[in-house]
Amino acid sequence: MHRRTLTATALALACTLLPAAAEAQQRTRLTVYTALENEQLAPFKRAAEAAVPSIEIAWVRDSTGIITARLIAERQNPRADMVWGLSVFSLLQMEAQEMLEPYTPQGAEALRPNFRSDRSPMTWTGMDAFVSAICFNTVVAQQRNLPRPSSWADLLNPAYRGQIVMPNPASSGTGFLSVAGWLGAQGNDAAWNYMTGLHENIQLYTHSGSAPCNNAARGEYGMGISFDMRAVTLRNQGAPIEIIVPTDGVGFDLEATAILRGSRNMEAAKRLADFAVSRPAMELYGRYYALVALPGVQPSVQNYPAEFEQRLVSQDFRDVALRRDAILREWASRFDSKSAPRN
Amino acid sequence: MSDAALRPGATVSLEARALRGGLLLAFAVLLAGLVLPLGTLLLRAFQDAQGSFVGLSNFAEYATTPSLRQAAWNSVWTAALTTMLVVPLAFGFAYALTRSCIPAKGFFRAVMLLPVLAPSLLPALALIYLFGNQGMLRDLLFGNSIYGPIGIVVAQVFYCFPHAALILVVALSTADARLYEAATVLRAGHFRIFGTVTLPLARYGLVSASVVVFTLVVTDFGIPKVIGGQFPVLATDVYKQVVGLQNFNMGAVVGLVLLLPALLAFAADRWANRQRSGLISGRAVPYVPQPRRARDLPLLGLCVLVAVALVGLVAVAGWGSLVTFWPYNLSLTLRNYDFDQFDTAGWSALWNSVRIAAAAAICGTALIFTTAWLLERGTPGSALASAVRFIAGVPLAVPGLVLGLAFILFFNHPSNPLGFLYGTLAILVLNGVVHFYTVMHLTAVTAIRQLDPEFESVGASLKVPAVVTFRRVTVPICLPAILDIAVYAFVNVMTTVSAVIFLYGPDTKPASVAVVHMDEAGQSSAAAAMAVTILAITASVKLLQLATGGLVARATQGWRQR
Numbered sequence: 001m002h003r004r005t006l007t008a009t010a011l012a013l014a015c016t017l018l019p020a021a022a023e024a025q026q027r028t029r030l031t032v033y034t035a036l037e038n039e040q041l042a043p044f045k046r047a048a049e050a051a052v053p054s055i056e057i058a059w060v061r062d063s064t065g066i067i068t069a070r071l072i073a074e075r076q077n078p079r080a081d082m083v084w085g086l087s088v089f090s091l092l093q094m095e096a097q098e099m100l101e102p103y104t105p106q107g108a109e110a111l112r113p114n115f116r117s118d119r120s121p122m123t124w125t126g127m128d129a130f131v132s133a134i135c136f137n138t139v140v141a142q143q144r145n146l147p148r149p150s151s152w153a154d155l156l157n158p159a160y161r162g163q164i165v166m167p168n169p170a171s172s173g174t175g176f177l178s179v180a181g182w183l184g185a186q187g188n189d190a191a192w193n194y195m196t197g198l199h200e201n202i203q204l205y206t207h208s209g210s211a212p213c214n215n216a217a218r219g220e221y222g223m224g225i226s227f228d229m230r231a232v233t234l235r236n237q238g239a240p241i242e243i244i245v246p247t248d249g250v251g252f253d254l255e256a257t258a259i260l261r262g263s264r265n266m267e268a269a270k271r272l273a274d275f276a277v278s279r280p281a282m283e284l285y286g287r288y289y290a291l292v293a294l295p296g297v298q299p300s301v302q303n304y305p306a307e308f309e310q311r312l313v314s315q316d317f318r319d320v321a322l323r324r325d326a327i328l329r330e331w332a333s334r335f336d337s338k339s340a341p342r343n
Numbered sequence: 344m345s346d347a348a349l350r351p352g353a354t355v356s357l358e359a360r361a362l363r364g365g366l367l368l369a370f371a372v373l374l375a376g377l378v379l380p381l382g383t384l385l386l387r388a389f390q391d392a393q394g395s396f397v398g399l400s401n402f403a404e405y406a407t408t409p410s411l412r413q414a415a416w417n418s419v420w421t422a423a424l425t426t427m428l429v430v431p432l433a434f435g436f437a438y439a440l441t442r443s444c445i446p447a448k449g450f451f452r453a454v455m456l457l458p459v460l461a462p463s464l465l466p467a468l469a470l471i472y473l474f475g476n477q478g479m480l481r482d483l484l485f486g487n488s489i490y491g492p493i494g495i496v497v498a499q500v501f502y503c504f505p506h507a508a509l510i511l512v513v514a515l516s517t518a519d520a521r522l523y524e525a526a527t528v529l530r531a532g533h534f535r536i537f538g539t540v541t542l543p544l545a546r547y548g549l550v551s552a553s554v555v556v557f558t559l560v561v562t563d564f565g566i567p568k569v570i571g572g573q574f575p576v577l578a579t580d581v582y583k584q585v586v587g588l589q590n591f592n593m594g595a596v597v598g599l600v601l602l603l604p605a606l607l608a609f610a611a612d613r614w615a616n617r618q619r620s621g622l623i624s625g626r627a628v629p630y631v632p633q634p635r636r637a638r639d640l641p642l643l644g645l646c647v648l649v650a651v652a653l654v655g656l657v658a659v660a661g662w663g664s665l666v667t668f669w670p671y672n673l674s675l676t677l678r679n680y681d682f683d684q685f686d687t688a689g690w691s692a693l694w695n696s697v698r699i700a701a702a703a704a705i706c707g708t709a710l711i712f713t714t715a716w717l718l719e720r721g722t723p724g725s726a727l728a729s730a731v732r733f734i735a736g737v738p739l740a741v742p743g744l745v746l747g748l749a750f751i752l753f754f755n756h757p758s759n760p761l762g763f764l765y766g767t768l769a770i771l772v773l774n775g776v777v778h779f780y781t782v783m784h785l786t787a788v789t790a791i792r793q794l795d796p797e798f799e800s801v802g803a804s805l806k807v808p809a810v811v812t813f814r815r816v817t818v819p820i821c822l823p824a825i826l827d828i829a830v831y832a833f834v835n836v837m838t839t840v841s842a843v844i845f846l847y848g849p850d851t852k853p854a855s856v857a858v859v860h861m862d863e864a865g866q867s868s869a870a871a872a873m874a875v876t877i878l879a880i881t882a883s884v885k886l887l888q889l890a891t892g893g894l895v896a897r898a899t900q901g902w903r904q905r
Binding site: 031037038039041042058059060061062063065066068069070072073074076077079093139168170171172173204205206207208210211213214217218219220221230233234237238239240328332333336 | 568583587588589669670672751765844850867
């Protein structure tokens with residue numbers, strides 16, 4: 001009797017488990033390289049696997065610089081099938097090295113023109129925009145009597161001398177984003193003059209793009225120049241930090257999707273690329289970012305100014321990417337040799 | 344065997360051939376794991392982005408970098424200052440452990456290793472908590488900022504201390520009591536004996552320790568990146584080129600420049616090698632220190648000071664891992680240890696790290712100790728031996744980022760037959776062994792050099808094959824050093840970040856990388872928590888070694904007792 005029960009149970013188990021196992025085997029495992037925030041990985045994976053049941057996502061996540069360096073170093077024998085959530089500047093760099101598979105995902109034509117590749121078929125598609133912004137520690141500001149800035153121009157106030165921290169644009173994409181934004185909003189000469197003035201107020205240039213905001217949140221610095229997404233996690237932990245999107249034109253970067261040329265799972269990768277531009281995916285991005293690539297999708301993220309979109313500078317990504325080396329050389333010659341410790 | 348016994352000449356040549364074969368094997372491993380990957384990368388220093396040969400123009404371009412001269416000078420002086428602070432400190436500490444009668448030697452021996460037991464982010468966070476702009480002790484800096492050379496030197500002294508102390512303890516732990524007896528009989532004073540017996544015997548260890556510390560400081564980018572502010576050094580130039588600009592050609596140029604200390608190290612090693620003689624002869628009588636207050640009390644004071652500093656820094660970080668949000672919400676919580684909510688890999692990252700580190704410790708120690716013995720006892724003067732000796736010194740001078748990048752370029756090349764390793768745990772193991780090869784090699788060499796080659800000559804004259812002498816005499820005598828090497832490999836592989844950040848795959852993310860990710864995401868308390876967990880694992884392994892140390896010593900070191 002007992003034995004029969006056992007056998008029956010075993011059979012029942014086998015019947016329920018085996019198909020599940022078989023199904024798992026049918027799913028194609030896609031290796032996806034990303035620079036998304038950690039907390040976004042699980043919801044993004046869940047949504048994509050629900051929408052495209054034939055795929056399973058295996059993330060490799062790291063900071064933008066590390067992931068980009070890895071992708072380019074692996075160029076001769078790509079290990080990633082896809083990139084989902086990486087700076088468009090990195091993707092343009094990869095495009096120039098013929099590393100991206102041309103494919104126009106279904107419905108990608110509906111994206112904002114500046115948020116997708118201008119090639120046909122497309123080499124990349126945008127997801128959302130993140131902007132250069134100021135992380136402002138309200139407690140430190142009160143202690144040191146610092147007024148709340150509302151524009152980039154405000155940062156030239158002599159009261160901020162030695163209070164501002166920003167990433168070195170040569171070490172960090174976030175730093176470059178800010179510099180490119182100033183160049184785009186103010187024009188060449190005015191922007192370099194602005195940076196020369198700002199340099200007087202800078203406490204230090206960090207190598208990490210996230211440190212200025214993280215350390216401003218801990219009161220190490222009064223304010224840090226970083227990107228907008230950064231502050232949300234910190235505030236949730238109880239940091240007295242305010243994120244300020246300056247009113248006088250902010251540089252922005254896109255998070256974007258692309259398929260690697262030479263992917264061993266091309267079909268599955270294309271399905272994921274289709275999902276990445278779909279409306280449900282855009283609504284997902286809208287939970288974290290204030291501006292998504294598909295017009296008409298209302299982002300649900302809180303605490304952004306209503307006219308956020310108008311503050312973005314008009315920016316030709318390809319042109320900025322081409323001038324990157326020249327801009328950084330200019331920046332280094334102006335500020336690097338002077339960036340000796342002044343403390 | 345009997346055939347060989349009839350013709351002794353044949354035994355020797357057969358044996359010589361076997362030793363040579365072993366050395367060739369070691370050479371092959373180092374070739375595949377270090378020389379070829381590095382060569383693949385360093386060739387890029389002479390190419391442009393498209394891969395065509397451009398001669399020295401990258402070097403010329405790098406030489407015009409505005410801050411280069413300053414970065415080079417900064418690297419040199421911070422490294423020199425750190426060396427001058429660390430080596431005497433570590434020597435005093437090692438001297439107290441080996442040549443005095445202070446109490447609690449086991450405790451100090453364990454505390455000595457604390458800095459290498461934790462990822463380097465841990466002391467950096469602790470220093471920020473203590474001396475940062477919101478720090479509890481920031482007044483001690485008299486208005487100076489911790490973000491800059493002060494922070495770099497303090498953090499480097501902390502981080503390099505165990506490396507130097509490990510080498511010096513090994514160098515000082517074996518001494519021939521007859522030399523001291525002779526010196527005493529000749530009425531030499533304590534300081535005279537120290538200057539004429541102790542120091543010369545420890546010379547090789549001192550040279551090694553200095554070279555190791557200097558090179559570690561010059562090549563480490565983690566500390567300058569986190570706490571150096573914008574103080575430019577050469578290692579952050581590599582970071583800027585590779586991670587900031589993805590300019591591998593320039594990264595290779597700076598990598599080559601950083602190899603210069605390795606060349607100096609090689610020269611120093613050769614110099615020390617010429618000076619050496621068998622330090623422990625087969626007739627040696629082990630030195631047993633006698634209590635002497637004038638010596639023991641100051642040494643005890645030194646040890647206590649060092650221990651307080653080391654434990655204090657780690658304790659601050661441990662406290663930081665329990666704080667809700669520093670410095671604004673100091674209520675204590677265990678939530679930071681719920682890693683799954685901060686990082687997708689969560690706790691599984693720790694398991695990955697343990698597996699990688701254990702494999703690196705076992706395989707690495709076997710490879711490194713055997714190789715060191717073959718070098719010292721095989722045919723030390725041959726070209727092959729010189730080549731291996733040189734290669735063994737190189738990894739120390741290779742910044743982790745450069746090594747990681749070299750591994751991608753070499754192992755991921757479509758035509759590399761070893762390409763199957765890429766993306767597996769095995770490549771992380773190989774990377775770990777290669778990355779920390781030098782210090783383990785130096786420890787092994789230091790231990791082996793203290794043995795009189797007479798052991799082998801006696802073995803040879805008794806017609807015992809060298810391999811048997813190795814197994815029955817050398818390994819047991821050196822067992823404490825071998826365990827030190829294995830534990831060193833384990834803890835370093837557990838905590839390293841710079842090279843593996845390029846090599847882990849979707850399922851093989853190590854815990855040390857997770858620490859960096861959490862810190863980058865602004866979750867510094869969770870990062871500290873993961874770092875403390877890593878520390879708990881490495882400390883348990885170290886304690887296990889210490890606990891079994893007595894057994895090992897009784898089983899293998901009894902001959903040292905009179």
